[in-house]
Amino acid sequence: MSLTTFQCEHICRNSCEALSRALQLETSIVRLTEEAIQQCDDADIKNFLTGVAETSSETTLRILQKLNEVQARSQILDGIASSFNPSHNQPPEK
Numbered sequence: 744m745s746l747t748t749f750q751c752e753h754i755c756r757n758s759c760e761a762l763s764r765a766l767q768l769e770t771s772i773v774r775l776t777e778e779a780i781q782q783c784d785d786a787d788i789k790n791f792l793t794g795v796a797e798t799s800s801e802t803t804l805r806i807l808q809k810l811n812e813v814q815a816r817s818q819i820l821d822g823i824a825s826s827f828n829p830s831h832n833q834p835p836e837k
Contacts, residue, residue, distance in 0.1 A: 759813050766806045773799045 749764055776796040783789045 758810060762806055762810050762813065766803060766810065769799055769803045769806060773803060 749761065773796055776792050776799060780789055780792045780796065783792065
């Protein structure tokens with residue numbers, strides 16, 4: 744898959760492929776920016792890239808938080824669905 748194409752398959756289960764892909768790309772941006780900072784000799788560019796890396800790191804954390812919310816919501820829905828499962832609500836046979 745290229746960086747510019749993405750096709751959501753709408754089959755999320757405990758995770759979201761779109762968010763996972765965004766996390767992967769954002770993490771790559773952070774790594775690339777940090778590498779550029781290490782190699783850069785210009786203080787102004789280093790400061791700018793540091794800001795870019797910080798923004799990307801914050802975005803990475805926001806994506807992780809949303810992925811955690813998606814997983815938690817899915818687990819709650821699974822729990823609710825299992826509570827309606829007749830085999831869980833019947834007393835054991837004697």
